[in-house]
Amino acid sequence: MPELPEVETVKQAITPVLAGQRISHVRVTRKDLRWPLPENLADKLQGRICDTPYRRAKYILIPLEGEQTLLLHLGMSGAIRLYDSQPEFGKHDHFSIAVETGKWCVFSDPRRFGHIDLIANHQLNAHKLLSHLGPEPFSNHLSPGWLVKQLTGRKTTIKAALMDQRLIAGLGNIYVCEALFKAGISPRSLAHNIGQKRAERLIPAIQDILSKAIASGGTSLRDHVQPGGEIGYFVQQLNVYGRAGQACVDCETKIQMITQTGRSSFFCPHCQR
């Protein structure tokens, strides 16, 4: 259920469990999720020491001793749960690892749009899922001038442009809707019509929405990283997403829902121009 803040939250939760720890058990119950998993994945991971996990876009990357990195992608419905000891596995718990402390890290994904891969470090930058990604939303790369330049000549809407991982990596439908609301920009605005003024609102809006979501994700998480507890996503403080027909928090105009490139967009037709 993951956009960048949820993935970041999961990464933060698994870090103290995995960093510096040797993998003692691996359980793989499918040969594929969205794509075929690496052959003999369990054997390849068994006994390896994990380095500190990090995040790129919506991917969790766990460097392993031996110049390889484990990539986890949660897709649409993926979640990771942590346990203090071996749990009872559920039907969608496709991939689990234990470390020598006895703790288990369980990857669950009902829709199986997620993916797991094991990548040689020198091939990371060329990997199919990573090579095309744009800068992180908090990268120094992002400036209003940079954004305006990137949007020049784009004939699509700002909504579709922000959903494109090649422009800025890690945004998804919810936070694009929320950032556009915060910036007062209609999702229907054409990308090439976003000038310096609106770009100067949009970039801080994106960063503000994401950092607040990460902070609140972290808060809810602390209570939930208990034995059997779930690391997941907690809806809160959404101003437009999922609020079609309800009053705008600023002007009380009814929030509208439209479909753009196959995805729902929520916005306030009065506040967002």
Added chain:
DNA sequence: CTTTCGTCCTGACTGC
């Protein structure tokens, strides 16, 4: 080249 559309899959929810 850029952009949109179909697709992978299960489960939760709505309305008849």
Added chain:
DNA sequence: TGCAGTCAGGACGAAA
């Protein structure tokens, strides 16, 4: 209560 239909936070690859 049952069942068909709809929708979902992602992202590739084909097609336009």
